[in-house]
Amino acid sequence: MAKQQAFAEKVKKGTEEKGSRCPKCNTIRVPILYVQSVRSAHQSYRFSSQRVQVCKCNEKEIYA
Numbered sequence: 001m002a003k004q005q006a007f008a009e010k011v012k013k014g015t016e017e018k019g020s021r022c023p024k025c026n027t028i029r030v031p032i033l034y035v036q037s038v039r040s041a042h043q044s045y046r047f048s049s050q051r052v053q054v055c056k057c058n059e060k061e062i063y064a
């Protein structure tokens with residue numbers, strides 16, 4: 001019984017450490033690779049990707 005509880009706490013702790021929690025919306029930020037198509041000066045498109053942390057504050061912009 002005691003061992004099970006210790007395991008549960010360990011798992012919980014691991015989950016908390018995985019992402020940082022946004023103080024505004026209280027949601028764990030999820031790191032994703034955000035890819036945008038960017039028009040270059042020569043009328044061609046290239047892709048720009050960046051890692052962003054997604055929480056409820058910006059998920060609408062990211063997934064739009």
Ligand SMILES: [Zn+2]
Pocket residue numbers: 022023024025026027055056057058
């Ligand atoms: Zn947020």
